[in-house]
Amino acid sequence: MAINNKIVEILPALRMILSQDKINVAKVYEEFEASLVQLEVSAQGEAKETIDQLKKEVESYKEEKGCFPNVIDLKGVGVVVVAETPYEIDCLVAQKPVDKAKLVNGRASGKTAIITGGAQGFGGGLVELMMKDGANVIIADLNEEKGKEFASELNKGAGANKACFVKVDVSSPDSVKELVYQAVCEFGGFDVFISNAGVLRAGGLDEMTPEDFEFMTKVNYTGYFNCAKYASPVLKLQTANKSGYFADIIQINSKSGLKGSNRNFAYAGGKFGGIGLTQSFAMELMPSRVKVNSVCPGNFFDGPLWSDPEKGLFVQYLNAGKVKGAKTIEDVKAFYEAQVPAGRGCTVLDVMRAVYYIMEQEYETGQAVPVTGGQEMLK
Ligand SMILES: NC(=O)c1ccc[n+]([C@@H]2O[C@H](COP(=O)([O-])OP(=O)(O)OC[C@H]3O[C@@H](n4cnc5c(N)ncnc54)[C@H](O)[C@@H]3O)[C@@H](O)[C@H]2O)c1
Structure with missing residues (x-):
């Protein structure tokens, strides 16, 4: 029962x-x-x-x-x-x-975080760092095998905090509702909901099928709405019952949410839309002391999306001859790194610092914080 x-x-x-x-x-x-x-x-x-x-x-x-x-x-x-x-x-x-x-105190002690897409990539990195800093984390991901294994690994080295895995498909409202229910049963609630799960299928107008466009929109855009819809009642209930307490919804957006992306419009469109949602949710929820912000990372070259040896973008771009004169994966990587004033890709730690900045202040909401090494700047 x-x-x-x-x-x-x-x-x-x-x-x-x-x-x-x-x-x-x-x-x-x-x-x-x-x-x-x-x-x-x-x-x-x-x-x-x-x-x-x-x-x-x-x-x-x-x-x-x-x-x-x-x-x-x-x-x-x-x-x-x-x-x-x-x-x-x-x-x-x-x-x-x-x-x-x-009972050791860390930067995130006393916080409970739900992180969608938390089984790998940026989400996995945020899970690991927040856990190290004392937070309780819910790894909310489609990938059950990886997520469960990750949670049990983290719990082996944990202090008084805990990691849990909950299987979720963020594109399904019922699945997100169930995630929130599981989080409440396990921890009584949560202080930050990080909407990080995202998918990318690149392609220009000639290649993009309506099915792929719909799929990406459902995960990247509608998925964020589903998360905010079911997370916000819990966060509002918490703030209503503790004066001076603030809670957070944070969307991991992208630099492609700030500037169009050639032959990648399905992704950029969903991410631009995400910033519209963030600004609007922020207006609605700030009177209840729930802050809503996006973080817009630059390319995570060391993550699976770019570096996977079989399906990663570096291999794909090398094989497709997208970078003129590139003979190796390193050549492709160097080409992309040269476009960043900081000379390197974005790391999990860069994103973590932005997330903590957002969580630790009480006067910032509706923002899209670029973490791009200078590659993309706010206008
Ligand atoms: N990788 C980059 O270069 C980059 C740059 C900027 C922003 N981002 C954004 O960061 C976020 C994470 O990207 P990443 O590259 O780390 O991704 P990733 O592909 O490495 O990991 C994504 C995780 O999300 C899970 N997932 C996919 N669909 C899901 C769904 N419907 N429901 C629940 N979980 C689902 C996957 O199982 C996987 O564990 C995304 O929102 C992405 O748009 C990535």
């Missing part, structure tokens, strides 16, 4: 009601040891009624016991366990003592 879907409308609020300086995580269980339950609240009525009831009950519990409850039975939905980290939740459930050495 799955946990009642209502959890999505309640738990992100409860997570905030129970957070003080640090933002907690919360995990929901279908069955739980009854003797550990500290508070019981009925979740039969409307979500708003349950949240109001929770606020009152938590307040009286705190007055009586001098601390917040950690284990709450939301009758009709599930039992919620709350702590600062997933590791502390595991200890509480297993009734084991906490090893304080595991």
Whole structure:
């Protein structure tokens, strides 16, 4: 039996009601040891009624016991366990003592991030760096095999934070809705949603089929809408229940969202559209303290899109004779690097710095931040 879907409308609020300086995580269980339950609240009525009831009950519990409850039975939905980290939740459930050495603080500690397309490439790199910096991450990707393996590798070296894999197709609204539900069941909510999954099939007007155009638009453009549509109610519920708290939606766009791309219009068109969505979402959501921004990276030459030895763009361009006089992959790479004032391609770390910049301030929304080594500049 799955946990009642209502959890999505309640738990992100409860997570905030129970957070003080640090933002907690919360995990929901279908069955739980009854003797550990500290508070019981009925979740039969409307979500708003349950949240109001929770606020009152938590307040009286705190007055009586001098601390917040950690284990709450939301009758009709599930039992919620709350702590600062997933590791502390595991200890509480297993009734084991906490090893304080595991509780190390990093730049992203206390943050939970969903990263679509997180199994490889830029998304995979962001997952790895944020995990290293103490965040909890949800690797949301179509590629189940790679994503699961990646999550289990990351968890081996983790501190008190955790990585999870959830299979998603961002072009399907139901699939994104399910991703958000899974994230709430596992962590109680999330603080940043990074819409990174993207696809590229290049081609001029003579080559591009309507099917390929539709496919790219559904992933790169509609996919971003699907993510914002289902992520925003959770983020708004969190901000409404914690004063001074901000949440983020960040789209990984491209320099091709700032300037047309020859024989690559399906990609550039979707990315330009993404900036229109970012600006419009930002206007709608900033009054609720949800910031929405895009990051526009330059070419990631070391990633699979360019460097895959069989399907990568360097091999394709070499074989197609796209770069005059180029005899090797290195020649093709050198040609493209020479077009960047910084003399190199964009790296994951470059994108990570832009993402942290966006997350760490409270006065920037609706922006498209270029990370292009000077190749593309804002007008
Ligand atoms: N590679 C570049 O040079 C470059 C430059 C600028 C911007 N970008 C952007 O960065 C983002 C990541 O690109 P990348 O090159 O790292 O990609 P990649 O191809 O290396 O990885 C993309 C990931 O997304 C997943 N994915 C594909 N379709 C999906 C879907 N429908 N639902 C869920 N997951 C899906 C894939 O399984 C894969 O793991 C994209 O939005 C891309 O447009 C890339």
